[in-house]
Amino acid sequence: xxxxxxxxxxxxxxxxxxxxxxxxxxxxxxxxxxxxxxxxxxxxxxxxxxxxxxxxxxxxxxxxxxxxxxxxxxxxxxxxxxxxxxxxxxxxxxxxxxxxxxxxxxxxxxxxxxxxxxxxxxxxxxxxxxxxxxxxxxxxxxxxxxxxxxxxxxxxxxxxxxxxxxxxxxxxxxxxxxxxxxxxxxxxxxxxxxxxxxxxxxxxxxxxxxxxxxxxxxxxxxxx
Numbered sequence: 711x712x713x714x715x716x717x718x719x720x721x722x723x724x725x726x727x728x729x730x731x732x733x734x735x736x737x738x739x740x741x742x743x744x745x746x747x748x749x750x751x752x753x754x755x756x757x758x759x760x761x762x763x764x765x766x767x768x769x770x771x772x773x774x775x776x777x778x779x780x781x782x783x784x785x786x787x788x789x790x791x792x793x794x795x796x797x798x799x800x801x802x803x804x805x806x807x808x809x810x811x812x813x814x815x816x817x818x819x820x821x822x823x824x825x826x827x828x829x830x831x832x833x834x835x836x837x838x839x840x841x842x843x844x845x846x847x848x849x850x851x852x853x854x855x856x857x858x859x860x861x862x863x864x865x866x867x868x869x870x871x872x873x874x875x876x877x878x879x880x881x882x883x884x885x886x887x888x889x890x891x892x893x894x895x896x897x898x899x900x901x902x903x904x905x906x907x908x909x910x911x912x913x914x915x916x917x918x919x920x921x922x923x924x925x926x927x928x929x930x931x932x933x934x
Contacts, residue, residue, distance in 0.1 A: 721826075836854060877901050
């Protein structure tokens with residue numbers, strides 16, 4: 711993409727994990743890598759009670775995310791990591807129907823059929839999210855997400871695209887508010903949901919639902 715992409719107005723924005731697919735794809739992949747190795751599994755288990763609170767705030771969530779990314783990848787060759795990722799994507803493809811959140815996927819396809827510009831923005835690493843979306847047989851749309859970089863013999867986060875950082879990442883790719891619609895399952899996406907006249911909550915948990923309804927004064931569509 712060029713350094714100054716053309717602005718796209720009226721885009722339809724979808725979150726990924728919990729909105730289009732069930733679960734957290736990066737956490738799922740990392741969990742598989744960590745549990746497959748006894749020492750990595752031990753370190754992950756011992757560190758989790760200490761690092762867990764940092765996941766609760768968007769500004770600090772990159773710290774534990776980076777640590778577990780590094781722990782799962784340190785000392786492994788690019789070839790081994792690529793093979794592990796492909797294995798994970800094949801396993802996900804075999805569970806396609808269980809992973810996809812059908813009502814949200816149907817909405818995305820309907821927006822595409824109507825000619826609406828559609829973009830996915832996610833806190834997941836962009837390459838993994840893009841690969842999973844493709845492995846699940848879904849239509850090609852821009853996927854904007856977090857980035858990683860090599861460090862200390864493994865890989866750590868370079869930018870964690872959550873909260874208001876999603877707005878910045880979208881803007882760099884030419885997608886600027888106001889958005890035609892925003893679909894999300896989480897109150898972490900309130901910065902996005904506040905930038906549309908059509909906020910849509912997809913299968914939110916009770917806490918996120920309460921926060922979003924309070925912030926937007928009930929002006930929310932719910933999709934279950």
